[in-house]
Amino acid sequence: MxxxxxxxxxxxxxxxxxxxxxxxxxxxxxxxxxxxxxxxxxQPKPEPDLSELAHRAAQQMIASNPDLTRYSPMIAATFVSIDNLSQSSTFGRISSEIMASALAQQGMQVREVKMRDSMFIEESVGELILSRQVQRLSSQHNARSILMGTYAQGQDYLYVSTRVVRSGDAMVLGSADFRVKLDNNMRSLLEGQGGW
Known part of the structure; x- marks a missing residue:
């Protein structure tokens, strides 16, 4: 070749x-x-759910006022809609329960009392006022503080404001705010709007 x-x-x-x-x-x-x-x-990290947010809020309350647990025992009121303070929903009831549980895990003693008509807001003034029934329930259960909360529905989020108040004079001892993504699950919890 x-x-x-x-x-x-x-x-x-x-x-x-x-x-x-x-x-x-x-x-x-x-x-x-x-x-x-x-x-x-x-994929973006999923947004925290209601339980996770409530536990963070409880930690925040205790961190901002370490003496909060001294105001035990505490009773919990159902969270109400900011747009109609005489209304709540499945969301209002479960968020109150989860928040009370989260505070209990932070050392707060929580008395199990299902409260009805536990608070009202004087709409013209916008101040939180404890009703006589709450005063009676507080003394009946020897509660030194009360967990209260309101929520508002936005387009994409549900905004929650929660606070622990001293039962004797309604002084706010601790507070926290958070927002929950308004998905179909949250919407279904809000559908059950109604009285207490």
Whole structure:
């Protein structure tokens, strides 16, 4: 076989191997870029749920007033709609229960009392006033404080304001606010609007 033919054959083999090598490198780089692109497009971290937010709020209350637990035992009132203070919902009832549980885990002694008509707001003044029934329930259960809360529905979030007040004079001992993503689950809890 003439030298030229052998040289050309050898050159073609090298070029074929070189092409395969380049194609391989291109494939590896495309896979790498794709993986990097996926790492930037990670799903966003899910928003915390009601329970997690209530527990954070309880921690915040205790952190801002470490003496809060001295005002034990505490009784809990159902959280009410800020738009109609004589109305609550499944959300108002469960958020009160979860918040009371979270405070109990932080060292607050909580008395189990299902309260009805436990508070009202003097709408013209906007101040929290404890009703006579709360005063009676507080003394009946030897409660030194009361958990109260309101919530408001926005377009994308449900806003919750909660506080622990001293039963004798309605002095706010601790408070916390948080917002919950308004998804279908939250909407279904709000549908049960009604009296206490």
């Amino acid at each position: 003439p030298f030229t033919s052998t040289f050309v054959l050898h050159l073609r083999k090298r070029l074929a191997i070189g092409r395969l090598f380049i194609v391989g490198l291109l494939l590896i780089s495309m896979v790498g870029c794709s993986a990097m692109g996926n790492s930037n497009n990670k």
